[in-house]
Amino acid sequence: MTSSxxxxxxxxxxxxxxxxxxxxxxxxxRFMEVCGTHTVALFRSGVHSLLPKSVVHLTGPGCPVCVTHESEVAAYLELAGKEGVIIATFGDLMRVPGPGGASLKKAHAEGARVEVVYSPFDALAIARDxxxxxxxxxxxxxxxxxxxxAATVRIARQEGLKNFLVMPFHKLVPPALDALLSDPDMAVxxxxxxxxxxxxxxxxxxxxxxxxYRIPAVVAGFEPVDLLQxxxxxxxxxxxxxxxxxNNYKRVVADEGNPKARAIVAEVYKPVDALWRGIGTIPLSGLGFTDAYRAYDAFEVLGVELKASKPLPGCRCGEVLKxxxxxxxxxxxxxxxxxxQPVGPCMVSTEGSCAAYFKYQIDLNSDR
Structure with a gap:
């Protein structure tokens, strides 16, 4: 830290x-953050270790890779083995373990066509090519x-590009908070x-x-003073x-949010029930395609279904996320x-709480 x-x-x-x-x-x-960037910021800044012992920091389901359900992982791994399919993904999904030790990294090594991209627009370019x-x-x-x-899907439709598809595993935060507070085991x-x-x-x-629920909540930034405030x-x-x-992050967050961004999402997607690792099905906590954009739904076009999948043996990621x-x-x-050598996704993702604990050498005898 610098005083400047x-x-x-x-x-x-x-x-x-x-x-x-x-x-x-x-x-x-006992407070919980539900953002992977907050997870890392609290540890990296030293705030986690400086808090009094009466303040207990809980890590919640704020890492998108971590909350991706076992059945969803199994579904995209199944798709990676299909002829004529190219999987485009962010890099942190490559090593997420699936059934029987499978992963996109392993599938790629065995010949599956998997491309790491930095944005969905990169995937759109791959479809054009x-x-x-x-x-x-x-x-x-x-x-x-x-x-x-959503904007990328809209561009694909405007261009008449029919070979660009999305597996919609998007998750919505507010329904997850509601589900957590409805759990009798929670003490947030x-x-x-x-x-x-x-x-x-x-x-x-x-x-x-x-x-x-009578629970105080604060939208926070990511600097040490933001976190402590x-x-x-x-x-x-x-x-x-x-x-x-x-709202304690007014320099970035407007109370009304971003209406234009929400309008684009509402055109392409609609709320649907979704699976969350460690939590299960949360009503209306995910997004599926609206009727106008069903032609871009990989599940429908390629006939992929979510099937029951067992949790990873020994992995307690679900309990950590809760x-x-x-x-x-x-x-x-x-x-x-x-x-x-990660066993579960909480150790894979850079925003995962297990990875953050490991990287920043948290005192394992700490009560926090």
Missing amino acids: DPLRDPARCKELLAQIEESVKGSTL NPGDKVVFLGIGFETTTPTV EGFMLPGHVSAIIGMEPYRPLAER AILLMAEMKRQGKPKVI GIMRPDECPLFGKACTPA
Whole structure:
């Protein structure tokens, strides 16, 4: 940290830490972040290790690769073996383990046509260059990335490009929060809400957190001062018994979100029930194609179905995603499961909580 940056000022961070400790004196605060970038930021900045022991940081289902269900992984691996199909994917899906130790990386080594792309527009270019093949983009991500995928599909339709398809595994954050709070095993007392997602959806979808569940929630940025301010706001709301949903990232997030981005998504997609690793089916927590864009649905065009798939043996990623277990409490953590040889997706993705714990050498004896 350098004092020249007000969002990383050590003196301000020290002041906020003291205020947090005073606010939670004689009580606790169990807060959950639901953003992979927050997961990494809390660890990388040292904020996680500096918090008083009465403040418990839980990692939630904020990593899009991690929440992709076992059945969804099995579905795209099945597709990777089909003749005339090119899989286009972001790189962090390549090593996600599937049934029997399968993965896209292994499928590629065995001859499957798998292309790593940096955006769905790259996948569209591959489709243009390979008119005799079906190019299937794996639509993994939350509300942040969905508008770009929807815009790409719209371009494909405008160009009359019929060989570009998407497997829609998109997930929606607010229904997942509702599902977590409905779980009797959960003991969350505050949510650090995702900045990037909130820039798209705005504040309104989060209102039930305070109104129905009486849980304080704060949209936060990613610098140390942002993180500590959000924790302090949650602690103060809990202490006062006045839960609200607060936008503390106004330099990026407008209360109304991004209406244009949402309009593009609403044209191409509609809410559908979706599977989440460790949680199961959450009603209306995913996106499927509207009737006007069904010709771009890889499931429908290529006849792929989601089938029951068993969880990865020994992997506790699902419990980590629900905040029931810390990564280091998994018996495989740091032993059979490492970033070099991951057993589950929470150790694969750079935004995965297990990978963050491992990379930043969290004290395994910590109560946090």
